[in-house]
Amino acid sequence: MKLNRKYLPPAFFNGSQPYRWAVLLCLLAWAVTAGACRQPSVEGILRIGLPEEPRTLNVWLASDAASRTVLRQIYQPLYEDDPETLEPVPWLAAALPVYDAARLTYTITLRPAHWSDGTPLTSSDVAFTARMIQEFKIPMLSSRWKQVERIETPDAATVVVHLKRPLATFLSRTLEAAIVPAHQWEPIAQAARESAKPLAYLLNYNMKDPVGSGPFLFKQWRRGDYLYLQRNPHYFATGQTIADRKMGPYIEGLLFKVYGTTDVAMLALRQGDIDMFWQGIQPGYVAILNKNPHIKVFDSQKSALYYMGMNTRRPPFSDVHLRRAVALMIDKGFLVDRLLQGRGTQLFSIIPPGNRQWHNPDVPRYGEGLKYRERLRRAYELLLSAGYSWEMPPFGSQGDIQSAKGLRRPDGTPMGKVIILTPPADYDPARAISGTMIQEWLQALGIPAMARPMEFSALIDQIKNRRDFDAFILGYGRLSIDPDYLGSFFESSGDKTRGLNTSGYRNETFDRLAEESQCAMDPVIRHQMIMEMQRIIMEDVPYVPLYVPNMIEAAYTARFDGWVPMLDGIGNRWSINMVRPTSGRHD
Amino acid sequence: MSADTNNRSAPSGAALPEAYWQSAFTESWGVLSRHTIGRIGMILLGLFALMALASFIPPLIDPIYNPMSGVDPIISYTSGPSWRHWLGTDFIGRDIFSQLLAGARIAFMVGISAAFMSIFLGTAIGMLAGYSGRWGDTLLMRLADMIMVMPTLLVLLVMAALFGQLNIWTIVLLIALFRWPGVARVIRSQTLTLKHRPFIESARIAGASHLRILVRHILPNVLPLALLYMSFRVTSAIIIEAALAFLGFGDPGTVSWGMMLQWVWKTGHMFQAPYWLLPPGICISLLTLAFYMLGRAMEEVLDPRMRREDPEE
Numbered sequence: 001m002k003l004n005r006k007y008l009p010p011a012f013f014n015g016s017q018p019y020r021w022a023v024l025l026c027l028l029a030w031a032v033t034a035g036a037c038r039q040p041s042v043e044g045i046l047r048i049g050l051p052e053e054p055r056t057l058n059v060w061l062a063s064d065a066a067s068r069t070v071l072r073q074i075y076q077p078l079y080e081d082d083p084e085t086l087e088p089v090p091w092l093a094a095a096l097p098v099y100d101a102a103r104l105t106y107t108i109t110l111r112p113a114h115w116s117d118g119t120p121l122t123s124s125d126v127a128f129t130a131r132m133i134q135e136f137k138i139p140m141l142s143s144r145w146k147q148v149e150r151i152e153t154p155d156a157a158t159v160v161v162h163l164k165r166p167l168a169t170f171l172s173r174t175l176e177a178a179i180v181p182a183h184q185w186e187p188i189a190q191a192a193r194e195s196a197k198p199l200a201y202l203l204n205y206n207m208k209d210p211v212g213s214g215p216f217l218f219k220q221w222r223r224g225d226y227l228y229l230q231r232n233p234h235y236f237a238t239g240q241t242i243a244d245r246k247m248g249p250y251i252e253g254l255l256f257k258v259y260g261t262t263d264v265a266m267l268a269l270r271q272g273d274i275d276m277f278w279q280g281i282q283p284g285y286v287a288i289l290n291k292n293p294h295i296k297v298f299d300s301q302k303s304a305l306y307y308m309g310m311n312t313r314r315p316p317f318s319d320v321h322l323r324r325a326v327a328l329m330i331d332k333g334f335l336v337d338r339l340l341q342g343r344g345t346q347l348f349s350i351i352p353p354g355n356r357q358w359h360n361p362d363v364p365r366y367g368e369g370l371k372y373r374e375r376l377r378r379a380y381e382l383l384l385s386a387g388y389s390w391e392m393p394p395f396g397s398q399g400d401i402q403s404a405k406g407l408r409r410p411d412g413t414p415m416g417k418v419i420i421l422t423p424p425a426d427y428d429p430a431r432a433i434s435g436t437m438i439q440e441w442l443q444a445l446g447i448p449a450m451a452r453p454m455e456f457s458a459l460i461d462q463i464k465n466r467r468d469f470d471a472f473i474l475g476y477g478r479l480s481i482d483p484d485y486l487g488s489f490f491e492s493s494g495d496k497t498r499g500l501n502t503s504g505y506r507n508e509t510f511d512r513l514a515e516e517s518q519c520a521m522d523p524v525i526r527h528q529m530i531m532e533m534q535r536i537i538m539e540d541v542p543y544v545p546l547y548v549p550n551m552i553e554a555a556y557t558a559r560f561d562g563w564v565p566m567l568d569g570i571g572n573r574w575s576i577n578m579v580r581p582t583s584g585r586h587d
Numbered sequence: 588m589s590a591d592t593n594n595r596s597a598p599s600g601a602a603l604p605e606a607y608w609q610s611a612f613t614e615s616w617g618v619l620s621r622h623t624i625g626r627i628g629m630i631l632l633g634l635f636a637l638m639a640l641a642s643f644i645p646p647l648i649d650p651i652y653n654p655m656s657g658v659d660p661i662i663s664y665t666s667g668p669s670w671r672h673w674l675g676t677d678f679i680g681r682d683i684f685s686q687l688l689a690g691a692r693i694a695f696m697v698g699i700s701a702a703f704m705s706i707f708l709g710t711a712i713g714m715l716a717g718y719s720g721r722w723g724d725t726l727l728m729r730l731a732d733m734i735m736v737m738p739t740l741l742v743l744l745v746m747a748a749l750f751g752q753l754n755i756w757t758i759v760l761l762i763a764l765f766r767w768p769g770v771a772r773v774i775r776s777q778t779l780t781l782k783h784r785p786f787i788e789s790a791r792i793a794g795a796s797h798l799r800i801l802v803r804h805i806l807p808n809v810l811p812l813a814l815l816y817m818s819f820r821v822t823s824a825i826i827i828e829a830a831l832a833f834l835g836f837g838d839p840g841t842v843s844w845g846m847m848l849q850w851v852w853k854t855g856h857m858f859q860a861p862y863w864l865l866p867p868g869i870c871i872s873l874l875t876l877a878f879y880m881l882g883r884a885m886e887e888v889l890d891p892r893m894r895r896e897d898p899e900e
Contacts, residue, residue, distance in 0.1 A: 263857055284665070284678060284855030337663050338679035425846075426835025429853045433679070436839065440656045453839045455748045 074212030113236030250580035301354035321386035347545035404446030487514030625884025631877035642688035704763030709770025717778025731768035818882035
């Protein structure tokens with residue numbers, strides 16, 4: 001700031017040292033206090049740390065975790081998963097939808113609800129949201145609404161959805177999408193229609209003041225500093241009981257602060273500068289967090305899949321025997337005990353055991369509980385019987401382990417170098433080091449494996465677009481509860497550029513089951529199909545499921561408590577509705 | 588700065604008797620070993636060289652001491668120093684001491700080979716530019732200018748992001764490719780002053796080819812200066828490699844000190860496991876310091892005007 005000579009007494013410029021210092025001090029004090037006052041007062045406000053700056057407030061563009069975290073407090077779905085049973089429970093809807101098999105319709109009744117600007121939330125908003133997603137083919141959402149033929153709104157509280165064909169995932173996937181207000185988005189959609197590229201216009205639209213129906217409404221965003229949400233007085237659920245819980249919110253606002261590094265966030269948490277860090281943390285932090293009596297560490301199961309995928313399109317992994325031998329060699333117990341410090345679960349099927357309803361424990365469990373020598377022996381015998389040969393096999397004449405060399409495939413060609421692509425260690429140390437460990441185990445069998453960490457977007461490009469690789473280690477961090485992803489990961493139609501079937505797996509029986517399971521409206525039959533699909537995949541092992549890390553989260557409980565742990569941790573809608581100030585004492 | 592390096596050797600040029608080199612070496616060694624900073628530098632270097640050599644031993648004792656893939660069968664978390672693990676274990680039970688030894692080996696390898704390559708390039712290009720003069724000089728020096736202003740670490744990070752993880756030798760080569768211009772400039776100016784000395788003139792009149800003049804007469808006179816620069820280049824190469832590894836772009840197949848720091852940071856043990864955080868950090872600082880001290884001492888050996896104990900100064 002430039003001081004204007006005219007407004008300052010002459011003493012300031014000539015002589016009088018003390019006076020000059022006093023003025024400067026006053027200015028300094030003013031600057032400091034003004035700086036501190038910029039943030040909203042913290043009384044009754046829950047402060048949450050985010051690992052990165054939200055990218056946008058435009059709900060259609062929000063694909064990053066931070067934006068979604070913020071927008072989830074603003075936009076609400078019709079149904080939400082129960083924290084204990086994981087079954088869908090009515091949220092904006094008043095009851096579970098009524099399915100009419102003859103007419104292929106779902107009838108949904110809405111609760112009386114209002115948008116944060118006071119206008120009522122009606123069936124036309126639901127119809128508008130669906131139409132908009134379909135019309136503009138919005139990425140990630142349009143596939144969920146593809147099977148919807150048309151939507152009727154006989155009255156303000158009733159929505160009738162006509163489907164093109166039976167869709168088992170309609171309730172758990174489609175109806176859990178967030179509803180947006182027609183009165184705010186209709187003019188924008190209209191402008192988008194008139195523009196040259198409607199979808200790009202819509203995605204690039206700079207939404208400054210999103211109107212939602214959630215517990216909080218958007219108030220203020222200072223980029224690089226904080227984002228503030230204030231309690232929504234029109235929130236429909238306040239005081240109501242959903243899934244046996246009396247809904248709040250019991251807090252006045254949410255203040256999101258960005259912490260670029262976990263170390264700084266953990267320091268802020270320990271000092272009580274934030275009440276919770278909305279991000280899973282490394283097990284290494286737990287010991288120091290536990291020393292603080294106010295900090296609660298939550299260790300929740302995750303609906304996630306960390307796996308090694310193999311390219312079944314080309315040798316050497318086009319051979320199922322080799323894939324099974326690889327699966328046998330991988331010591332998942334080691335990965336969980338060491339890399340995850342015991343905070344995780346070994347995976348033997350594609351659907352993680354945390355998803356109790358859909359997980360199939362009855363699949364081939366390669367190498368479970370075997371010692372190193374035993375897994376090496378079994379993998380060796382498996383390859384031997386499949387016609388593989390060695391110049392120097394992994395076992396000597398006395399049955400002693402030796403370093404295997406010169407592995408040849410059944411057709412006599414030498415086994416070339418096998419490269420395992422992994423994300424870089426700074427992205428995820430566990431996956432990068434898993435790659436190194438798997439490299440060592442495969443080398444013991446004579447497979448010249450090499451782990452190569454790669455920058456993440458280059459890695460995805462290599463696997464999904466160029467499809468030029470032998471094997472890779474990746475993970476899906478948040479799998480939906482509904483297992484329809486199982487079909488998309490392995491059905492033949494997904495074996496294309498940018499497709500989800502990254503290993504290029506093709507199996508007609510599986511394709512048929514995947515297709516049928518989507519339309520199976522009988523839950524029992526669908527359950528059987530999903531179990532069978534998991535078994536087929538584990539027979540053929542295009543992916544070797546490795547582990548699922550626990551979601552480790554920490555909250556500072558001196559000011560607020562009442563977090564609701566569920567699958568995927570405490571960062572969920574229920575927590576935000578249930579967290580309340582700790583009675584009496586504040587810090 | 589040390590433009591007068593050739594004071595001692597200039598009068599006689601290249602064709603010197605063995606005895607001259609011997610006495611020159613003994614004299615230089617004398618100055619170097621009497622120089623306190625140089626002595627500390629050399630002792631430190633000797634220690635690190637010992638560490639690098641010793642890095643081959645632990646894996647032979649027991650495979651659990653393999654710095655990359657060996658893990659303690661019982662300890663599956665980070666633990667402090669003990670008899671079994673002198674500096675403790677990292678988060679999956681690997682021995683930190685053997686990692687530290689292996690890191691010394693990598694640091695030496697990266698530092699010396701990158702420095703050697705950049706000195707080789709810089710000397711060759713600098714001599715060529717200085718000797719050829721005119722547009723050859725202009726061309727080479729403008730190229731040097733262009734490369735000199737590129738931030739090495741940033742370019743390396745971009746490269747690592749583009750081509751996936753870089754192999755340790757690629758990193759060495761890239762560091763060398765980006766660090767030669769400084770050397771080239773100094774060698775060029777030295778060559779320029781040498782070019783017009785009488786002994787070069789006489790060599791030319793005697794019918795020596797350009798190549799012979801460069802190799803037999805100019806090279807021996809710029810070599811001491813090149814060696815001096817080498818010790819500084821080692822320092823910067825080690826620091827660049829450590830920074831790269833710390834940021835997660837090192838060679839994943841090697842255990843370097845930067846990599847150890849990255850592991851301690853990314854696994855959340857930064858403020859909890861000082862026995863894991865401090866050793867690699869201290870080693871990086873001490874090794875670069877050692878090379879720097881040696882460089883300072885060598886500078887005084889090569890430039891008599893800097894010797895403070897010299898009564899004439």
